[in-house]
Each structure stands twice: as C-alpha cells, then as structure tokens.
Amino acid sequence: MMNLNLIKTDPWLEPHAAEISRRHDKYLRKLDEINEMHGGLKHFASQYQWMGLHAENGEWVIREWAPNATAIYLIGDFSNWEPRVAFQFIRKDRGIWELFIPFEFLKHKDHFKLHVFWDGGNAHRIPSYARRVVQDETTKVFDAQVWSPDQPFEWTDSPFKLGSDDFHPLIYEAHVGMASEEEKVASYTEFIENVLPHIQSLGYNTIQLMAVQEHPYYGSFGYHVSNFFAVSSRMGTPEELKQLINTAHNMGIAVIMDIVHSHSVKNELEGLSNFDGDRTQYFDQYDHPAWDSRCFNYNKDEVLGFLLSNCRYWIEEFHFDGFRFDGVTSMIYHDHGLEKDFTGYDDYFHGVCNEEALCYLTLANKLIHEVKPNAISIAEEMSGYPGLAGSIEGGGIGFDYRLSMGVPDFWIKLIKEHADENWNVGQIYHELSQHRVEERTISYAESHDQALVGDKTIIFRLADKEMYDHMSTGWRHLVIDRAMALHKMIRLVTIATASGGYLNFMGNEFGHPEWIDFPREGNGFSFKYARRQWSLVKNPDLRFKELNEFDKSIVNLFSDERLLTKHLQHRFDNGPDQVLAFSRGDYLFVFNFNPVQSFTGYGIPVNAGKYKVAFTSDDEEFGGFNRIEKGQMYYTQAIESGQHQLLLYLPARMVLVIKKQEIKRVY
Structure with missing residues (x-):
C-alpha cells in the first residue's frame, strides 16, 4: 500500500x-x-486529429467508430441524400470505418450526414467528431457542415500567460447567447464588442463560458450536449469564438469552458445515443433518472479516448485555459448522489463510487496539465469527495479547485429562515472559510443556478417586487436600502474569505432584477427573460450602477493587490453585536451585520501601526450614506498583554475596508 x-x-x-x-x-x-499501447496519454488523446472529417494528401477522409454497424454511407447533396456505393465506408480494425473521397464532392459549408445500417435497422447520424453542426431554420433538422475556411484563424495571443502557480481566478460566468439586451440569441462578436469591455473594467481575470458545445435544445443552458467537438452554431462560427478568446487573452483575461462529460442528450438524430444501433456503444444501459439523458460508460477505452481527446481539442484548437467540469457528483457515484446526505467518510468508500469515472477524471486532469501546465480545472461537486482537488501524486483526483457549492445554499437558507438580527457572524465566517486542507475552492454567493426561474438571486430575495418601482436614485426606500446593503456585504464577505478563487454570474454584479427563462412552449417561446438588461447599469437615474461600482471596487482590489494569495486571518467576531473582522495581507475587513445598531469606539484587535480607510460599503458612490470619510486615518492603541487594537466607528449594515500603512522612519 x-x-x-x-x-x-x-x-x-x-x-x-x-x-x-x-x-x-x-x-x-x-x-x-x-x-504502453498508445504511446502516451497525450497521443491517446489525439484522436480528434484523426477521427472525423479531414483533408489528407489532396482528398477528404472521414473516419468513424461504429462497431455494431454493418454498413455506413456518407450522404449529402452530392448523393441526393441517399446511400450510394461510391460513398460507402470500408470497415477497418476495432470497429473503425473509413472513407476517402475527392475534394470535388465536398466544399466549405456543405451539409452532410452518415447513413448507418445495423442488423435490424438504419438511421441518419451526425458524425461523432463533427466540428460544425447547424440547424435548418425551417425544418429544425441538424446537419453536420464542412468547415474548412480558405484562411486559418490567425492567433495574436502568444504574449498571454495564464499566470504563475499561485494564480487565483476571479471568474465571470457568462452565457454568450443571453448576453444581449435584445430579445434574441446574441453572438460571439456582440459579446466581444459589448461584454468583454465590461468584464475588463470590473477586474475579473477569468471568463467561464457556458453552452459552448452544440446542444439541440437552447433552454438546456448547454448541459444536454449532442455534439462534443462542435461550437454551438446559434452564437456564431468557430472563428468568431476563437476571436472572442483571442481578444480576451489580449486583455489579459483567461477563458475557461463549462465542459459536459457527465452525460449526453438522449436525441438519436443529433447525438451519440444508439449511434450504431447499440445503446451501450458510448453509454451505460440506464438513463440518468433526473436529467433524462445518457450516462457515459467510462470503462471503455474508446469512450476514454473520445472524452480525453475532447479535452485536448478545446485547449489546442481554441486556446481555452481550462475547464469547469459539470456534474462531477453525478459522474462519480452509481446512484449519481441523488437524494443522498454525505455525513461521513464511509459514504465515499463503501462501494458506491463509479471508480471508472474517478479514473477518467484523474486521467483528464493529468492530460489537461500536460497539454497546458497552468490550465485551470474546476470540479462542480457537492458530496465533498476527499481528495477531489488534491494532487494526483498525493492520491487525489487532480482538480485545481472545487466549487464551494454549499456557500450559495448557506446564503439562501440564512436569508429565508433567519431574521437579520439573528444572523450569526461566527457561523458566517466558519461556513465561508471552511475547506478541506488539501484543496482550493471557488467561492460564490450565487451563480447561474440561483438566477433561473424557480429560484431567486440574492437581490431578488432581499428586495422582491420593490425592485420594480423603487430603484430610483431620486429617493430612498427602506426595503431597497436594506437589500443593497446586504447584497454588498454578502458579496464582499464571500470573496474576502475565499480559499482559492471567486465566481460571479453575469449581471449579478449590478443586481439584475429578473430571472432567466429560456424560450419554451410555456412562455410562448419568448426571449424576454433570456437576456441581460445592461441599460439598467448605464442609467444614471437608477441604483443598479451603485451596485456595479461596488463590485468593480472589490474585484479590482482583490485583483490588483492579489489578496487571495494572502493568508486569511480571523481577528474577531462578536455574536451579540454581529460584528466580524478578519484580515488578508495589509487589508482589514470589518463587518457590522447589525441591522439597527451602530457602534462608536469599537475595539478590533490588530497588529500595531497606522491604518487608512480604503473604502466602505457605505460610500455614497455605492449607494450608501457616507457615514465614514474615505481616507480617514486610524492609529492603534496598546491594550493589556502587549496587544493592540483599533477603535472604530461602525455604522449598522456596513463593511469597512482598511489598509495598514507603511510607517516611514526618519533617522
């Protein structure tokens, strides 16, 4: 052992x-x-360079894995969409099929499919390694499309480096399609023009793109993937996505991808399900009971090669800087972790784990960091599986970070079930700062999950219907004042206690007032709620801009000062007063969560020295009451046992950010 x-x-x-x-x-x-068998992990994960449609030696070649098939034909306009002998594949070893055809039969943007035959049936299929899949606007049918532009994309991001080993991601989670204010599917190009400058101004150093892989149902938020190597064509071309990443890199911003390897859509005409007449070709026999989708069989080398190749493809072909792996809990348990409480270590080690999935994830993390050493890998995992974000060499699975999925749940429970005067600041600090010792985590107060119909964002929970009528800067409203004060405090205490990185979903930084509801039959296929109302934050007469300015201040502070690289030190918490203080580096954060009581001359234990107010959540530009002067200087006072303290004025529902000053000595 x-x-x-x-x-x-x-x-x-x-x-x-x-x-x-x-x-x-x-x-x-x-x-x-x-x-031993494939010449190394990286070579094993190079299948995308060989499988699918490619130009080789002056002609097209297309290869497909379909071990249960009896015949495969390439079909398109060139064959009148019927199987013809001239376009029949030849069966090779290990279930691989291959076809060579002259260039004249296929050109850039042509549509094509496979017609797959098996004992007892046949059907049209989209090639498993298709890099471009498009939907006919009239028939709604999906086809593979030849994508071979005359000029390859010219990358100009070579100066960009993801950062050193102590890089801490400040993540802006974004869905390109719903990033426009117009009621439509927005494009990669519009995102470049309208959203990237906003993200840059806020100080986020990483973008997490959702819904990149092609999916037949827009309302799935991109989580029911059909074509794993194809860029979602709803939002533009592969080159336009590359330009988005290239532009972000030239802004100094990393781009990671929300990758879905936990399951696949059940659709047979668009996806991998029953591809060659065998439901178990890529998948387990049973469907996911909660997601109505297919679960991968990670015990097959062909499936491992497909998924690992997919990881390498997105990094090498599109310059992605890593991945947020979706649905890891579902992957690593045979029961998908559904309706299960993980209360002790026995729950992880008594035969419930899908060990093939754990093996795949470990291989994926090794590969990702072999292809791009400073890549970011994040696990969306809620069971707390030990070592998930521990090093592979030390016995872990190798993720760089685990999402702190308990943090938004904690905030929801606190807001829903406890009156403001009963908030326990010691519990808040403990819940936000706890993590396994071998792991780094990504903290977040809310992500896209909390913005969906059926749930509520923090600002909506705090302000509710009052947001529609009382967000004007022309007057004050008690409900809005409370909501904005707590919104700011919740977001700052979440990022300030983070043990690795921080995440925000687009629009939440300025308190976007409405939920997300994609076009569907139940809403008349409307795009009204599948968009972001950027005009709200640009309107000088509305208070959304004040929340936006506060978010900009805190994110830029943590980015510029690299505060997440600094040790988190608990200083003080007083339950009855609801006052909490802790420090990172030279910065002291003092929170007064008390809803009604302000304090004068409140003692906070600190290191001896001089301290200056950097900003407070009460600053006027952030929608506060300006009860503390920005730039105010404080000097410590000695107390018993050689300790020192600051005596501070702490208004109710406010956080004070103070920086320790260097004392210049005169000799």
Whole structure:
C-alpha cells in the first residue's frame, strides 16, 4: 500500500487508506496501459486529429467508430441524400470505418450526414467528431457542415500567460447567447464588442463560458450536449469564438469552458445515443433518472479516448485555459448522489463510487496539465469527495479547485429562515472559510443556478417586487436600502474569505432584477427573460450602477493587490453585536451585520501601526450614506498583554475596508 500524502494530510482517512490506494493504483494501471499501447496519454488523446472529417494528401477522409454497424454511407447533396456505393465506408480494425473521397464532392459549408445500417435497422447520424453542426431554420433538422475556411484563424495571443502557480481566478460566468439586451440569441462578436469591455473594467481575470458545445435544445443552458467537438452554431462560427478568446487573452483575461462529460442528450438524430444501433456503444444501459439523458460508460477505452481527446481539442484548437467540469457528483457515484446526505467518510468508500469515472477524471486532469501546465480545472461537486482537488501524486483526483457549492445554499437558507438580527457572524465566517486542507475552492454567493426561474438571486430575495418601482436614485426606500446593503456585504464577505478563487454570474454584479427563462412552449417561446438588461447599469437615474461600482471596487482590489494569495486571518467576531473582522495581507475587513445598531469606539484587535480607510460599503458612490470619510486615518492603541487594537466607528449594515500603512522612519 502506497504512503499517500492525502492520508497524511487528513488522518481521519486512515481507516480507508487501503481503498484510497486501490483506487489510485487503478488509475496508475490504466495510465501504464495507455502509455504502453498508445504511446502516451497525450497521443491517446489525439484522436480528434484523426477521427472525423479531414483533408489528407489532396482528398477528404472521414473516419468513424461504429462497431455494431454493418454498413455506413456518407450522404449529402452530392448523393441526393441517399446511400450510394461510391460513398460507402470500408470497415477497418476495432470497429473503425473509413472513407476517402475527392475534394470535388465536398466544399466549405456543405451539409452532410452518415447513413448507418445495423442488423435490424438504419438511421441518419451526425458524425461523432463533427466540428460544425447547424440547424435548418425551417425544418429544425441538424446537419453536420464542412468547415474548412480558405484562411486559418490567425492567433495574436502568444504574449498571454495564464499566470504563475499561485494564480487565483476571479471568474465571470457568462452565457454568450443571453448576453444581449435584445430579445434574441446574441453572438460571439456582440459579446466581444459589448461584454468583454465590461468584464475588463470590473477586474475579473477569468471568463467561464457556458453552452459552448452544440446542444439541440437552447433552454438546456448547454448541459444536454449532442455534439462534443462542435461550437454551438446559434452564437456564431468557430472563428468568431476563437476571436472572442483571442481578444480576451489580449486583455489579459483567461477563458475557461463549462465542459459536459457527465452525460449526453438522449436525441438519436443529433447525438451519440444508439449511434450504431447499440445503446451501450458510448453509454451505460440506464438513463440518468433526473436529467433524462445518457450516462457515459467510462470503462471503455474508446469512450476514454473520445472524452480525453475532447479535452485536448478545446485547449489546442481554441486556446481555452481550462475547464469547469459539470456534474462531477453525478459522474462519480452509481446512484449519481441523488437524494443522498454525505455525513461521513464511509459514504465515499463503501462501494458506491463509479471508480471508472474517478479514473477518467484523474486521467483528464493529468492530460489537461500536460497539454497546458497552468490550465485551470474546476470540479462542480457537492458530496465533498476527499481528495477531489488534491494532487494526483498525493492520491487525489487532480482538480485545481472545487466549487464551494454549499456557500450559495448557506446564503439562501440564512436569508429565508433567519431574521437579520439573528444572523450569526461566527457561523458566517466558519461556513465561508471552511475547506478541506488539501484543496482550493471557488467561492460564490450565487451563480447561474440561483438566477433561473424557480429560484431567486440574492437581490431578488432581499428586495422582491420593490425592485420594480423603487430603484430610483431620486429617493430612498427602506426595503431597497436594506437589500443593497446586504447584497454588498454578502458579496464582499464571500470573496474576502475565499480559499482559492471567486465566481460571479453575469449581471449579478449590478443586481439584475429578473430571472432567466429560456424560450419554451410555456412562455410562448419568448426571449424576454433570456437576456441581460445592461441599460439598467448605464442609467444614471437608477441604483443598479451603485451596485456595479461596488463590485468593480472589490474585484479590482482583490485583483490588483492579489489578496487571495494572502493568508486569511480571523481577528474577531462578536455574536451579540454581529460584528466580524478578519484580515488578508495589509487589508482589514470589518463587518457590522447589525441591522439597527451602530457602534462608536469599537475595539478590533490588530497588529500595531497606522491604518487608512480604503473604502466602505457605505460610500455614497455605492449607494450608501457616507457615514465614514474615505481616507480617514486610524492609529492603534496598546491594550493589556502587549496587544493592540483599533477603535472604530461602525455604522449598522456596513463593511469597512482598511489598509495598514507603511510607517516611514526618519533617522
């Protein structure tokens, strides 16, 4: 049994050491097998360079994996969309089919499909490695499309570097299609022109793009993927997505992708399901009970190669800087973690795990960092599986970060179930700062999940219907004042206690007032709620701009000062007063969550020195009451035992951000 660092770090794992080592050995054996049979992991993940449609030696070649097929034909206008002998594939080894055809039969933007035959049936299929899939506006049918522009895309982002090993992502989660104020599907080009400058001004250093992989149903938010190598054509061409990433890189902003390898859409005409007449070609026998989708079989080398190749493809072809892996909990448990409480370590190690999925994720993380050493990999995982974001060498799965999915749940529960005067500041600090010792996490107060119909954003929970009539700067309203004060405090305490990175969904920074509801039969296929109302933040007569300015200040502070690289130090919490203080580097954060009581001369223990107010949530530009002068200087006072403290004025519902000043000595 290996002596893994994961177990050294967490002695409570010792009773499960043998199981952890066995699972780690399973990964090592698979890696050795890949190295021996395929010449290395990176080469094993190069299948996208060989499978699918390519130009080779002056002609087209297309290859497909379909072991259950009895015949495959390429069909299109060139064949009158019927199977013809001239376009029949030849079966090769290991279920691979291959067809060579002259260039004259296919040109850029031509549509094509496969006609696959098997014992007892046949159907049209889109090639599994198709790089471009488009939908006919009239028939709504999807076709593969030849994508071979005369001129390759010219990248100009070579100076961009993701950052050093201590890079901490400040993530702006975005959905390009709903990023316009117009009631339509927005484009990659419009995102470049209208949204990238906004993100840059806010100080975020990373963009997380949703819904990149092609999906037949727009309302799935991109999570029911049909074509894993195809850029969603609703929002533009592959070159336009490349230009978005290229432009972001030239702004100094990394771009990661919300990648879906946890399941696939059930659609047979558009996706992989029943591709060659065998429902288990890519997938398990049973469908996902909650998502109505197909679950990958990670025990097959062909599936591993397909998914690993997909990771390499998006990094190398589109210069993505990493991935947020969706649905990891669903992947790593045979029961998908549904309706299950994980209350102890036994829940992770008593036969419930999908070990093939754990092996795949470990291989994926090794590959991603082999292809791009400073890439970012994030796990959307809620069970708390030990070592998920621990190093592979130490026995972990190798993710760089785990999403702190409990944080938004905590805020929802606190707002819904507890009156403001009962908020426990010690509990707030504990819930926001806790994490496994071997892991870094991405903290967030709310993501796209909290903005969907059926849920509520924080600002909507706090202000509700009053947002529609009382967001004018011309007068004050008690409900809005409370909502804005707590919105600012919640977001700042969440980023300030983060143990790795921070995430915000687009529009939440300025308190976007309405939910997200994609076009569907139930709303008359309307785009009214599948958009972002940027005009609200640009309107000088509305208070949304004040929330936006506050978000800009806190994100730029953490970006410019690299505060997430600094040690988080708890200073003080007083439950009855609802006052919380902690520091990072030279910055002290003092929160007074008390809804009614302000304090004067309030003592906060700190290191001796001089301190200056950087800003407060009460500043007038942030919609506050300006009760503390910006730039005000404080000097510590000595107390017993050689300790020092600051005596501060702390207005109700306010956070004070203070910076320790360097004292210049005169000799």
